[in-house]
Amino acid sequence: MKKILRHRMFWPVIALLALIVLNTIARPSFISITVQNGQLYGALIDILRNSAPLMLVSLGMMIVIATRGIDLSVGAIMAVSGAVALTIIADSPSPDDLGTVLVAILVGVLVSLLLGIWNGFLVAVVGVQPIIATLVLMLAGRGVALLITGGFITTINSAPYKFMAQGYVIGLPFAFFVSIAAIVIVALIERRTALGVLTEAVGINPEASRLAGVRARGIIWGAYAASGVLAGFAGILYTSNIMAADANAAGLYIELYAILAVVLGGTSLAGGKFTVAGTVVGVFTIETLRSTILFLGVPSAVAPLFLAIVVVIVVLVQSQRLRGAVAKLAQALRPKKPEVAR
Amino acid sequence: MTSVPVTTEKAPTGVVRRFLSRRASWVPVFAAVVLLVVIFAAAQAYFGNILTPRVISALLLDNAYLFILAVGMTFVILTGGIDLSVGAVMAFTGMFGASLMRDGMPSAAVVPIMLLLGAAFGLAIGVLVQYFDVQPFIASLAAMFAARGLAFMVSLDSIKVEDGAILWLQSTRLQAGVGSWYITPTGIIALLVVLVGALVLAFTRFGRTIYAIGGSEQSARLMGLPVVRTKLLAYVVSGVCAGLAGVVFTAYTGASYPLNGIGTELDTIAAVVIGGTLLTGGSGYVVGSMIGVFVYGTIKTVISFLGADQSWTRISIGALLLMFVVVQRVIVARSNRR
Amino acid sequence: MAADTEARPIAQMRGITIEFPGVKALDGVDLTLRGGEVHTLMGENGAGKSTLIKALTGVYPIDAGTIVVEGTPRTFRGTSDAQAAGISTVYQEVNLCTNLSVGENVMLGHEVRGPFGIDWKSTHREAERHLEGLGVRIDTRSLLAAHSIAVQQLVAISRAMVTDSRVLVLDEPTSSLDRGEVDQLFGVIRGLRDRGVAILFVTHFLDQVYEISDRLTVLRNGALVGEYPVAELPRAELIAKMIGRELDEFAAISRSADREIDRGGDPVIRATGIGRRGVLEPADVEVYDGEVVGIAGLLGSGRTELVRLLYGADRADAGRVEVRGRPARITNPRHAIDRRIAFSSEDRRAEGIVGDLTVAENIVLGIQAKRGALRKLRKAEQDAIVEEYIQALGVRPANPNALIRNLSGGNQQKVLLARWLATAPQLIILDEPTRGIDVGAKADIQRKVAELSEQGLGVVFISSELEEVVRIAQRIVVMRDRRKIGELTSHDTDVDDLVAFIAEEHDTQESPESVA
Ligand SMILES: Nc1ncnc2c1ncn2[C@@H]1O[C@H](COP(=O)(O)OP(=O)(O)OP(=O)(O)O)[C@@H](O)[C@H]1O
Numbered sequence A: 001m002k003k004i005l006r007h008r009m010f011w012p013v014i015a016l017l018a019l020i021v022l023n024t025i026a027r028p029s030f031i032s033i034t035v036q037n038g039q040l041y042g043a044l045i046d047i048l049r050n051s052a053p054l055m056l057v058s059l060g061m062m063i064v065i066a067t068r069g070i071d072l073s074v075g076a077i078m079a080v081s082g083a084v085a086l087t088i089i090a091d092s093p094s095p096d097d098l099g100t101v102l103v104a105i106l107v108g109v110l111v112s113l114l115l116g117i118w119n120g121f122l123v124a125v126v127g128v129q130p131i132i133a134t135l136v137l138m139l140a141g142r143g144v145a146l147l148i149t150g151g152f153i154t155t156i157n158s159a160p161y162k163f164m165a166q167g168y169v170i171g172l173p174f175a176f177f178v179s180i181a182a183i184v185i186v187a188l189i190e191r192r193t194a195l196g197v198l199t200e201a202v203g204i205n206p207e208a209s210r211l212a213g214v215r216a217r218g219i220i221w222g223a224y225a226a227s228g229v230l231a232g233f234a235g236i237l238y239t240s241n242i243m244a245a246d247a248n249a250a251g252l253y254i255e256l257y258a259i260l261a262v263v264l265g266g267t268s269l270a271g272g273k274f275t276v277a278g279t280v281v282g283v284f285t286i287e288t289l290r291s292t293i294l295f296l297g298v299p300s301a302v303a304p305l306f307l308a309i310v311v312v313i314v315v316l317v318q319s320q321r322l323r324g325a326v327a328k329l330a331q332a333l334r335p336k337k338p339e340v341a342r
Numbered sequence B: 001m002t003s004v005p006v007t008t009e010k011a012p013t014g015v016v017r018r019f020l021s022r023r024a025s026w027v028p029v030f031a032a033v034v035l036l037v038v039i040f041a042a043a044q045a046y047f048g049n050i051l052t053p054r055v056i057s058a059l060l061l062d063n064a065y066l067f068i069l070a071v072g073m074t075f076v077i078l079t080g081g082i083d084l085s086v087g088a089v090m091a092f093t094g095m096f097g098a099s100l101m102r103d104g105m106p107s108a109a110v111v112p113i114m115l116l117l118g119a120a121f122g123l124a125i126g127v128l129v130q131y132f133d134v135q136p137f138i139a140s141l142a143a144m145f146a147a148r149g150l151a152f153m154v155s156l157d158s159i160k161v162e163d164g165a166i167l168w169l170q171s172t173r174l175q176a177g178v179g180s181w182y183i184t185p186t187g188i189i190a191l192l193v194v195l196v197g198a199l200v201l202a203f204t205r206f207g208r209t210i211y212a213i214g215g216s217e218q219s220a221r222l223m224g225l226p227v228v229r230t231k232l233l234a235y236v237v238s239g240v241c242a243g244l245a246g247v248v249f250t251a252y253t254g255a256s257y258p259l260n261g262i263g264t265e266l267d268t269i270a271a272v273v274i275g276g277t278l279l280t281g282g283s284g285y286v287v288g289s290m291i292g293v294f295v296y297g298t299i300k301t302v303i304s305f306l307g308a309d310q311s312w313t314r315i316s317i318g319a320l321l322l323m324f325v326v327v328q329r330v331i332v333a334r335s336n337r338r
Numbered sequence C: 001m002a003a004d005t006e007a008r009p010i011a012q013m014r015g016i017t018i019e020f021p022g023v024k025a026l027d028g029v030d031l032t033l034r035g036g037e038v039h040t041l042m043g044e045n046g047a048g049k050s051t052l053i054k055a056l057t058g059v060y061p062i063d064a065g066t067i068v069v070e071g072t073p074r075t076f077r078g079t080s081d082a083q084a085a086g087i088s089t090v091y092q093e094v095n096l097c098t099n100l101s102v103g104e105n106v107m108l109g110h111e112v113r114g115p116f117g118i119d120w121k122s123t124h125r126e127a128e129r130h131l132e133g134l135g136v137r138i139d140t141r142s143l144l145a146a147h148s149i150a151v152q153q154l155v156a157i158s159r160a161m162v163t164d165s166r167v168l169v170l171d172e173p174t175s176s177l178d179r180g181e182v183d184q185l186f187g188v189i190r191g192l193r194d195r196g197v198a199i200l201f202v203t204h205f206l207d208q209v210y211e212i213s214d215r216l217t218v219l220r221n222g223a224l225v226g227e228y229p230v231a232e233l234p235r236a237e238l239i240a241k242m243i244g245r246e247l248d249e250f251a252a253i254s255r256s257a258d259r260e261i262d263r264g265g266d267p268v269i270r271a272t273g274i275g276r277r278g279v280l281e282p283a284d285v286e287v288y289d290g291e292v293v294g295i296a297g298l299l300g301s302g303r304t305e306l307v308r309l310l311y312g313a314d315r316a317d318a319g320r321v322e323v324r325g326r327p328a329r330i331t332n333p334r335h336a337i338d339r340r341i342a343f344s345s346e347d348r349r350a351e352g353i354v355g356d357l358t359v360a361e362n363i364v365l366g367i368q369a370k371r372g373a374l375r376k377l378r379k380a381e382q383d384a385i386v387e388e389y390i391q392a393l394g395v396r397p398a399n400p401n402a403l404i405r406n407l408s409g410g411n412q413q414k415v416l417l418a419r420w421l422a423t424a425p426q427l428i429i430l431d432e433p434t435r436g437i438d439v440g441a442k443a444d445i446q447r448k449v450a451e452l453s454e455q456g457l458g459v460v461f462i463s464s465e466l467e468e469v470v471r472i473a474q475r476i477v478v479m480r481d482r483r484k485i486g487e488l489t490s491h492d493t494d495v496d497d498l499v500a501f502i503a504e505e506h507d508t509q510e511s512p513e514s515v516a
């Protein structure tokens, strides 16, 4: 029991569960899942589906944060990759052809990889502070996306493309499987190889790592590249959901939500130790929160305030200091044992 | 033993070396100044009409709020923290102040309230950071959401300001002559804030403690410095600056709009960093941040001269920012190599 | 000072207990500090000395026990409270801000203030004065980061002198100081003692204990062993009390220095004219299989700079390097590692340990970096390696999953040694491997080095402790003023010769070539 309490995943998970319970109390239909044509529906299923882009972006963000960095450009990269993919499909004679769609996705993700490599180059080779290095692309990226779509919102009709965000496989949304795949791949790469530990070492003490022979530059570079690729896939999912490339709205503020998810999951922005499971829980917490706002019909004007309050509560629950203070208070209120005279 | 052993370490000889050994952290600031001059020269060569008193005066006027925010942000960043809430707090205090004035409250009462509101936001962030170990990024992000939500709750539409004193801040032009240099009270406020900020950081224990905390918070604590108080105060300073920026921005636009200042936090951080302040804390200057705002403002001015469409505007901002940070980085790396 | 005339107690700690998750760092410890007395706290690495000091000064809250200062029970909430009560402290990890100037580090919180805020001119003058008191003459406006650890340590000590305090606590202040600086410091300490200040001193150098202190408190594994007047506790007994068993400090390595080295073939490494402008004048070094080459010289003489160039930690701009007779280009650490050269830095905290990782992860970091990210060590292999080295070097606690950050300095050092030995190097460069390390662990490390070199490993060994160098190295490279000034064989050198050689040309500046 003590061990469970001490586990670093304990409080993040509690926060998520509490949120779900509160929703259910407010409206019991929240946890109900219905089956129609062999497909599952319900608020929880929506969360699984809608969280996919944020999940991908957050996983990339987590790796970057572990190296002591930050990637503000993920939203812009999403916009670019969506714009690239949709423009290819829109310009092709056969938008419903699976081959076309695959090529579009591939090119979109490759472009994102290049953008990630660019970020990594600025940080790892040129030595620009990460927040500024990625701010460059954050500012310029949407301009590039606008250029690609010619300043319009490109819309398409393509059944296979639509399937990614809106299709179902064995009763569950396809996008959820994309999330799972990303989680598994990231977890395997980071934990089955030594990449995870080496990344943490670079994040904790770059100089000691360098002297120990760790290829710090390559690791940092790789982290931004990975973040770029994951954001690219997220951009594809996002456009597949609305079947339109909107350079201004795609992935807007997603960098903030992603950072929030990573931190709620217990990873420090100062770099170093990270947990994939924590980030996953963090993403679900945020997505649940967003659907709570919709679900409870919180007026859109109040929504940011509501979000802020919940975020503060969640971080306070996770705060060691607050828990310590509460424990002390509880102890003080309990009847004291008679003190042994000295 | 007859002679007293003396430990000396060779002081670097030569003016440049000596300067570098003492003031290495000024190098990025100078790099920023040099680049600013280069940008101006290039723009002047290209457009031929950028270097006019009117354009340069407008730079101060248009960015007055950004100067003020950058000063507050410098305090926070120097401690090793960050404050994402400034844009939203500026919007909220602006909205709240405008609504009070619409209801007939005099500006002499409203302005202090706006400053206090800003201070309250700063204090809240500081308490979360200091007492509950919440990371500054997250604490200020929550404050940003909260302030934005509150701004919407005041009103979803823009509120026009008709208070004479507030409008005076903007409309008065202390001018040397027609088409010549001018400055508005908002510009004077901005410069005063920069001056006070710079003096506080350089000549008070509070200021020096901020640098010490940024260098190593643990060391500062073991040195017996008032770490808690100083960090709280740094966030309060940033909050007050955001409140003041709310006043200035309201004067600038003559109205308050709840969507004001979206993305301003990033503009502010970018300006501070361009001015040579390290995000890891402990190194940087308010004067540098001022230069940073000038650079940022100039980039925007140049782009408006280009008259590009939305997509090219964004790309050019990114490209100019990039050119700037890379060149600055090269200069700093050179000087580090001794 | 006569230790038996009971001086007035200024600070008293009774029954102090502090528990960290998983370790009881202190268990009912008593300590009494008296005015006009130098009190030394002794114990192995991890015995709880620093923790006791942090308990006294309010850095750690105590779980049980009382602290009485000048007759009143006190609970300090932090260093500033303790300072206000007249206790100034120099903590073990040099705790200064390297981003600020030297003068500011001395004066922070005590700056001279004029009508317009801080008066920087007077502040720096004050700082100069305090540094001068310790015999330090440097530009107080220069950045602290530009100075060596020794100077930083002296700056930290000067800082403690700024306030007039009744208790001065010095946690291993001499760990990176030279003899001359130590003498200077001891002079100051004696002066303060004679003015009635109570001084608490921690060191692992037994000679210094007998030189300066009046009274001793010995800790072992967080428990109090006892308090003794120095005069009544001979050296061997003190060691026995500290480590709980008998130990002959010097028996361990019976003159490894006298071993014959076969210098027939190609050396493991031969550097010719290696140097870097403004850092090190070109120097020649070679190390043969099974040889221990010591590097001796004062602080700032270029010892560290030399080995950093050899390893590629900094880039050399002159000279050639051959590894086993073949030319080698070593411009970054990976080049050195690929040639099976290992390097353990003198700055354990900043350049050695990866604090938030475990002991096990720190040990395998070197191997893992060498293998590359994709070829992860299997769990079983990793456990075997970690287990082997924890045993072989006696790392305590012997828990591979402890965070290295929470280990005591000596044990961190052993872990770093393990990291490099695990990569099976042919040459290992050890920069101050025994700094801040207790007698037992020091003997362990020396023994290990001697043993490995006997098995054929080439070793470069830097130490400020000349006794150690003379005992362990077969050949000694002597450095001064960022220049190699000569080489000695230990066979016919003793410490005094070495000291003389290092100092020799200091005088030649006045009277050239006047060697007695
Ligand atoms: N913050 C901490 N958290 C957990 N354990 C700690 C912490 N600080 C110290 N310890 C443990 O407490 C014990 C005592 O450590 P301490 O630093 O007081 O030793 P020391 O006697 O000063 O050793 P050294 O001679 O190496 O400086 C050690 O076992 C150490 O691992």
Ligand SMILES: [Mg+2]
Pocket (backbone or CB within 6 Å): C049, C050, C051, C092, C171
């Ligand atoms: Mg200690």
